[in-house]
Every structure is written in C-alpha cells, then in structure tokens.
Amino acid sequence: MQHSCSRTCQHVDETSVGQWNLYMKIDKYNLQCYNEKHDGSGKDVFRAWDERLDRSKIVESDDEQELLFSIPFNGAVKMTGLCVIGENGPSHPNIVKLWSNLPELRFDNARGKAHQEIALTYDPSGTLAYQVR
Numbered sequence: 001m002q003h004s005c006s007r008t009c010q011h012v013d014e015t016s017v018g019q020w021n022l023y024m025k026i027d028k029y030n031l032q033c034y035n036e037k038h039d040g041s042g043k044d045v046f047r048a049w050d051e052r053l054d055r056s057k058i059v060e061s062d063d064e065q066e067l068l069f070s071i072p073f074n075g076a077v078k079m080t081g082l083c084v085i086g087e088n089g090p091s092h093p094n095i096v097k098l099w100s101n102l103p104e105l106r107f108d109n110a111r112g113k114a115h116q117e118i119a120l121t122y123d124p125s126g127t128l129a130y131q132v133r
Contacts, residue, residue, distance in 0.1 A: 022079060023047055027072040034068040034107065035061045042069060052085060052126040060091070067093075070105040081129040088122055095119055098132065 023046045033042020037060040044057040051057075061067050086092035097114035099105070118130045 021048070022077060025073045025075060025077050027074050030072045032070040032105070033059060034070075034105075035064045035066060037062045042067065046071075052083070066107070068105060068107060068110055079132045082118065082132050083123075083126050083129050084120055085123060085126040086120075088124065092122055093120055096130070 026046050028043045028046070031043050031046075036042045041057075041059045045059050047054070047057065059067060082096065082098075084093055084096060096118045097110070098116045098118070099110065099114055102109065116133050118132075120130070121128060
C-alpha cells in the first residue's frame with residue numbers, strides 16, 4: 001500500500017508482534033477517556049495485536065473533535081511505538097499528542113506543549129508504527 005510516511009513512521013514487523021503487548025500493562029479500571037460519545041468505549045480500543053482490526057470496538061468523540069486519554073499502567077513500562085488505526089474520512093485522527101506524568105489531565109492543561117506530537121497517516125490495517133521517545 002502506498003502512503004506518505006512521516007519521519008517517525010515505520011512499517012510493523014509482524015514477526016515481532018510479541019513486543020506489542022503493552023495493552024496487558026494498561027490499568028483499564030482506572031483508564032479515563034474524556035469526550036467519548038459512549039461511556040467506557042475508550043477502554044475498548046486498547047487490545048491485543050491479533051484483535052487490532054476488530055471494527056466493533058471503536059471510540060468516537062461526542063460533540064468535540066478531540067479525545068483525551070489518561071492511561072495508567074500496572075507497573076513500569078517502556079513505550080517505544082504507537083499504532084493508530086482509523087477509518088478514512090474526517091473521523092480519522094490526524095495528530096496524537098503525548099504527555100507523561102501530568103498530575104491531572106484536563107483539556108485546559110493539555111493544550112500546552114506536549115512531550116511529543118505525532119502527525120498520523122491514514123492506516124486502516126494497523127501496519128504503521130510511530131516511534132515514541
């Protein structure tokens with residue numbers, strides 16, 4: 001599939017998908033998603049690699065264009081990559097902003113400079129990985 005990757009984009013090596021198990025370290029009980037249209041739907045988008053194309057589990061924003069996730073982990077983790085799958089069209093996310101260790105995540109304090117901003121490319125099959133610092 002042809003696309004225009006950004007510098008931070010790499011294609012996923014499907015032989016090493018065992019590394020993609022960070023979702024097992026997510027504390028889903030305490031995960032929060034702000035602006036989700038359906039309560040609890042934000043928790044369902046983090047899943048095993050082999051379930052990544054399940055289109056029955058999505059999160060949509062309510063009346064805003066932004067979603068804000070607070071993702072706590074059950075221990076120390078080292079995040080090296082991020083894969084974002086979305087449908088083609090205006091609902092596809094175009095930017096991911098990452099912060100770490102904010103005392104409280106709210107839209108007003110998330111408007112400042114993020115630790116990292118990633119411009120996303122349309123990827124309906126989940127084959128692109130974005131490097132995370």
